Amino acid sequence: MPNDSATPKDKQSDEIPKGDMSGFVTYLKQDLLSGFLVFLIALPLCLGISLACGYPPIAGIFTAIIGAILTTFISNSELTIKGPAAGLIVIAIGCIEDFGGNGMDGGWDAADIAAYQAALAVGVAAAVLQILFGLFRAGILGEFFPLSAVHGMLAAIGVIIIIKQFPVALGVSAKGEPLEMLQEFPKYVAEANPAIAAIGVVSLLIMFLWPLVGKRFAFLKVIPSPMVVLLVAVPMGMGFDLLHEHSYVMQGHKYQIGDQFLVDMPDHVFGMFDRITFPEFSALREMKAWKWVMMFFIIGTLESVLSAKAVDLLDPWKRKTNMDRDVLAVGIANLAAAFVGGLPMISEIVRSRANIDNGARTRFADLWHGFFLLLCVALIPTVLHKIPLAALAAMLVFTGYRLAHPKEFLHVFRVGKEQLAIFVTTLVVVLATDLLVGVAAGIILKMIIHMVNGVSLKSLFKPYLEVQELDAKTSLILAHESAVFSNWIPFRKQIEQVGLVQHRNLIVDLSDTNLVDHSVIEKLEEMERDFEREGLTFEVRGLETLQPFSLDAHAARKRGLASVRRITIVAAETLERRLEEAFVQCGATGFTVQPCSGAGRRQLENGQTELSDVVRIEVVATPEVCEAIVLFLRNDILPEHHVTACVETVSVVRVDHFGKTENVNVHH
Numbered sequence: 001m002p003n004d005s006a007t008p009k010d011k012q013s014d015e016i017p018k019g020d021m022s023g024f025v026t027y028l029k030q031d032l033l034s035g036f037l038v039f040l041i042a043l044p045l046c047l048g049i050s051l052a053c054g055y056p057p058i059a060g061i062f063t064a065i066i067g068a069i070l071t072t073f074i075s076n077s078e079l080t081i082k083g084p085a086a087g088l089i090v091i092a093i094g095c096i097e098d099f100g101g102n103g104m105d106g107g108w109d110a111a112d113i114a115a116y117q118a119a120l121a122v123g124v125a126a127a128v129l130q131i132l133f134g135l136f137r138a139g140i141l142g143e144f145f146p147l148s149a150v151h152g153m154l155a156a157i158g159v160i161i162i163i164k165q166f167p168v169a170l171g172v173s174a175k176g177e178p179l180e181m182l183q184e185f186p187k188y189v190a191e192a193n194p195a196i197a198a199i200g201v202v203s204l205l206i207m208f209l210w211p212l213v214g215k216r217f218a219f220l221k222v223i224p225s226p227m228v229v230l231l232v233a234v235p236m237g238m239g240f241d242l243l244h245e246h247s248y249v250m251q252g253h254k255y256q257i258g259d260q261f262l263v264d265m266p267d268h269v270f271g272m273f274d275r276i277t278f279p280e281f282s283a284l285r286e287m288k289a290w291k292w293v294m295m296f297f298i299i300g301t302l303e304s305v306l307s308a309k310a311v312d313l314l315d316p317w318k319r320k321t322n323m324d325r326d327v328l329a330v331g332i333a334n335l336a337a338a339f340v341g342g343l344p345m346i347s348e349i350v351r352s353r354a355n356i357d358n359g360a361r362t363r364f365a366d367l368w369h370g371f372f373l374l375l376c377v378a379l380i381p382t383v384l385h386k387i388p389l390a391a392l393a394a395m396l397v398f399t400g401y402r403l404a405h406p407k408e409f410l411h412v413f414r415v416g417k418e419q420l421a422i423f424v425t426t427l428v429v430v431l432a433t434d435l436l437v438g439v440a441a442g443i444i445l446k447m448i449i450h451m452v453n454g455v456s457l458k459s460l461f462k463p464y465l466e467v468q469e470l471d472a473k474t475s476l477i478l479a480h481e482s483a484v485f486s487n488w489i490p491f492r493k494q495i496e497q498v499g500l501v502q503h504r505n506l507i508v509d510l511s512d513t514n515l516v517d518h519s520v521i522e523k524l525e526e527m528e529r530d531f532e533r534e535g536l537t538f539e540v541r542g543l544e545t546l547q548p549f550s551l552d553a554h555a556a557r558k559r560g561l562a563s564v565r566r567i568t569i570v571a572a573e574t575l576e577r578r579l580e581e582a583f584v585q586c587g588a589t590g591f592t593v594q595p596c597s598g599a600g601r602r603q604l605e606n607g608q609t610e611l612s613d614v615v616r617i618e619v620v621a622t623p624e625v626c627e628a629i630v631l632f633l634r635n636d637i638l639p640e641h642h643v644t645a646c647v648e649t650v651s652v653v654r655v656d657h658f659g660k661t662e663n664v665n666v667h668h
Contacts, residue, residue, distance in 0.1 A: 016317045019078050019363035027361035034360035035368025038081055038351050040227040042369055043376060045351075045399075047263055047384070048392030049084045052165060054096030054103030055116060055343055057263045058275050060084045061377045062342035067333045068370020072363045075329035077321040080311045081351035081366050082333060084343040086399045087303045088296070090160050090435060092343065095119045095292040099283065102175060108264070116341075118283035119292075123338030125284060126296035127331050133301060134328025142305035142323065143492060146485040146519045148412060148419040149442030150306065152426025153299075153435060158403025160431065161396055168393035169204065171196025171261060178431050193255050195240045195248070196390045202236065203229045203394035224354065226395055233391035237262065242388060261389055266381040277341035296344050299435055304330050304346035309526070311352045320533060350399075415518055416549040416556055418449050446517075447486065453558050454514040455482040463491040467498055474505040480512050485519035495527055500534060511542025517556045545654060551624075561651035564658050565626035569617045570598070570644040575637070576615045582636070583619055586628035589658060591619045600642060620650065620658050 017023055024031075042064055050060030060083075067082030075082075096103060101115025160178045166185065167174035171193030174181060210225035237243075245258030266272055283289050308321045326347065334344055355365050377384065412423045422442045430438030447460060459481035466478040475498050483491060499506035508524065510516050524540050531538035546557035571579060576593065583591055597611040619629065626647060637643050652658060 016319065017078070017361040019072070019076075023362045024364050027364070030359050030361045031365040032368050034355050034358035034365040036372055037222065037224065037358045038355050038360075038365065038369040039372035039376070041224045041354055042081070042083060042351055043373060043384075044226040044230055044387065044392055044395055045086075046084055046373070047387065048396050049086055049089060050343055051103065051263070051389065051392060052086075052089045052161065052168075052396055053084075053092035053343055054101055054112070055092065055119070056108070056275060056277075056341070058265065058272055058377065059341050059343050061272070061373055062276075062340055063337045063345045065370045065374050065377075066337045066340070066342060067330075067345045068366050068368075068373070070333040070336060071326075071329040072367040072370075074332060075321070075326045075363070077308055077311070077326050077329075077347065078317075078319050078363045079315055079352060079356055079360055079365070080308050080321070080326075080347040081355050081369060082330065082345050083348050083351065085303065085307075085346045085348045086161055086396060086403065087154060087157050088300055088344050088346065089164075089396075090157050091292065091295045091299060092119065093164070094434065095122055095295075097175075098288055098292065107260070113277075114280070117277060117280035118289065120277065120279035120338045120341060121281045121283045122289055122292045122296060123342075123344050124279050124281070124335060125289075125293045126300065126344065127334035127338055129293070129297040130301055130327055130331030130334060132331075133297075134324050134326075134331055137324045140323070140489055140492065142302050143489055143523065144485065145302060145439065146422065146443060146446050146517070147522060148415075148422040148518065149426045149439050149446065150302065151408060151412060152423040152442055153430060153439050154303075155404040155408055155423070156427040156430035156438060157435075158400040158405075159427070161400030161403070165393040165396040165400065169197070169200030169390050169397060171200070171257075171390060193257065193261075194250050195242075195255065195257055196261055196388070199233050199236050199240075199388045200390035200394050203233050203391040204397060206232060207395060207398035229391050229395060230387060233388050234386050237386060237388040237391075243386070259385075262385055263387045263389060263392070265377075265385040267385070268381070270378050271381050272377050275341065279338060295434070295436055299439075300334075300344050300346055301327055301330075307347040307349040307352065310349055311347065311356070313529075314353060314356050316356070318529070318533060320530070414550060415552045415554055418446075418549060418556065419518055422446050422449070450482070450484050450486075450515060450517065453556075455484060456514075459487065460484065461486050463487040463494070465491065465494050467494070470507070474507065475499065475502075476507045476509060478509045478512060482515045483510055483513050483520045484515060484517040488520055488523060491520075492523070492527070499531060499536060499538065503534065503536065505537040506531065507539045507541060509541045511545045513542075513546070513559070515556065515558045516543065516546060518554050521554045521556070561653060563649055564620055564652050565623055566618065566620045566648050566650045567626055567629055568646045568648075569619075569633070570596075570614055571617070571637075571641065573613055573615050575641060575643070576617070579617055579637070582632050583617070583629055586632060587625040588619045588621050588629070591617055593617050600644070602642065620652065622658060625658075 017027055046060035046064050047057045050057045064083035071082045093103065096115045096119055099115035099118040101112040103112065163178045163181050167188045170188055172188045172191050174184065174188060206229050207225050210228050214221035240257060242257055242261050243259055247254055247256050266274060305323055305327065308323065308326050312319065312321050330345060330347065337343065337345060413420045422445050425445050426438050426442030429441040450460065451457070463483065464480040466480065468476040468478065470476050477494060477498060495506065495508065498504060528538040543557055547560050547562040548555040548557050569579060580591060594616045595613070596616050597613050599608065599611055621629070630645070630647065633643065633645055
């Protein structure tokens with residue numbers, strides 16, 4: 001979606017900012033300021049994500065610093081911020097727990113250290129796979145996963161984060177599977193530590209309400225809500241004297257508080273270097289380790305690629321990231337981070353969007369954000385120790401809420417009921433099992449739905465394409481059988497080869513396909529933007545001959561007849577012109593009129609046998625247009641005139657002939 005707060009390109013210099021030494025000097029002011037503002041967001045989130053993963057809090061800082069330094073000089077992505085992300089929490093804590101750790105729950109003991117070092121070894125192995133993935137130019141594999149399954153996975157991650165962090169925000173110790181913990185929520189509330197819960201609830205309210213305050217008072221928008229949380233939560237923690245172990249009594253209950261409810265940080269300047277931890281590679285001899293290696297590799301790479309693509313769309317200069325190079329950069333940075341005790345990282349969408357909103361020009365904004373993190377954790381670790389865990393947990397609960405926002409469900413439902421089924425299936429299976437099984441369930445369900453809708457087994461993975469040269473500069477790709485997520489990669493390669501590699505304008509004709517799914521329709525829009533960057537035209541034809549599953553512009557489409565409404569009105573001749581004009585205003589694209597004669601119920605009841613001259617007007621339209629016409633008749637005509645109206649459902653070959661709907665074209 002467009003980013004309203006980013007400075008429009010036409011208001012800036014015509015020169016596209018580049019992240020080279022010249023750009024470093026030219027855009028120093030903008031990148032330095034944005035880097036500092038992103039640092040204010042990243043600091044608490046890195047600490048909170050690390051704790052939620054079962055790693056030491058400083059591990060998240062290590063990751064962000066290393067990611068900022070290394071990826072800046074390897075990736076060509078100008079505006080993405082690399083660092084730990086909420087989307088990997090579920091995998092990281094699952095890995096820690098599988099190796100016998102529980103993070104900070106009950107204190108940091110030998111079992112936690114062993115699990116942490118095992119997880120670092122897993123991170124190293126996953127990073128090596130990412131590096132190979134980038135070197136062998138396999139970044140396009142991220143195109144395989146259907147969007148509804150990916151969104152379902154992210155929503156499930158959001159739900160799990162909420163479930164896991166809710167007890168922490170209340171000062172309650174809790175563990176278990178997500179669905180088990182969800183049943184315990186009333187118990188967590190009953191056992192909440194009032195002082196800690198006060199910090200958690202206030203922090204959560206700030207996360208939800210501060211954006212509203214920023215809309216009302218524009219000058220406050222520059223202060224990110226996570227920093228406001230710290231400005232309030234740290235004094236609250238000091239007021240409750242969390243630095244010292246003691247107890248207090250409230251309503252007859254005795255509660256313990258102390259620095260176990262604060263972030264564990266080094267107690268002296270440059271103490272961060274004492275916290276460097278190395279992997280225990282013997283853990284990789286266990287088969288279970290490789291399950292987590294694949295989880296980190298697949299989910300981490302997928303999330304990173306999707307985030308980098310999203311940032312490209314938000315970039316005011318529409319610069320395009322080389323996904324293979326970006327995956328390589330993330331892999332190298334992950335390798336370095338895992339070797340010193342850091343979390344896995346991805347291209348992070350929330351911080352990247354903040355980077356754009358804050359006016360960043362080049363990749364050096366990412367570098368500056370890492371530099372400020374390094375200064376902070378190296379020079380003032382004792383200040384960071386005063387941050388309450390409940391405040392960080394509240395930030396993560398808010399992050400989880402954004403991932404699983406109700407709007408996500410509504411958006412998927414508007415695209416199509418089958419997309420909602422895939423979304424919900426993925427979400428539920430992830431909650432009940434794990435991420436890979438959940439995503440696999442979503443993919444399998446989508447394939448089944450495709451086959452039910454006429455996709456043959458042979459075309460499920462192979463596109464049937466015919467290439468024609470129309471003139472010296474334009475080619476046509478005629479698609480047969482189907483265009484679906486599972487055969488999109490070879491389809492995309494053909495589009496790139498004919499159009500981008502040979503530098504030719506391209507027309508893609510889908511009129512002979514049996515099914516075009518939601519994922520392909522969105523990806524065709526991405527291809528159009530790629531062609532525009534190269535000064536080429538890209539046109540999609542034939543979608544209007546297929547029937548959409550819903551009125552959404554990105555709904556899947558299949559061959560077949562579409563259902564529309566036929567409304568027949570019999571009225572006096574004197575009303576003909578008024579009715580015709582009103583029907584057109586309601587959205588009708590045509591009508592037929594037939595003069596005739598007849599007698600109505602009132603005439604027959606009164607014994608009148610003389611026929612009246614009337615007109616019969618027939619309109620075939622979409623359900624929305626039909627509803628508008630019926631509403632007009634009820635409100636404006638029927639109270640004053642005797643009119644007969646009949647509505648019936650009929651099937652048509654092309655729905656776009658009978659009303660202006662939002663799903664007629666994918667090409668804009």
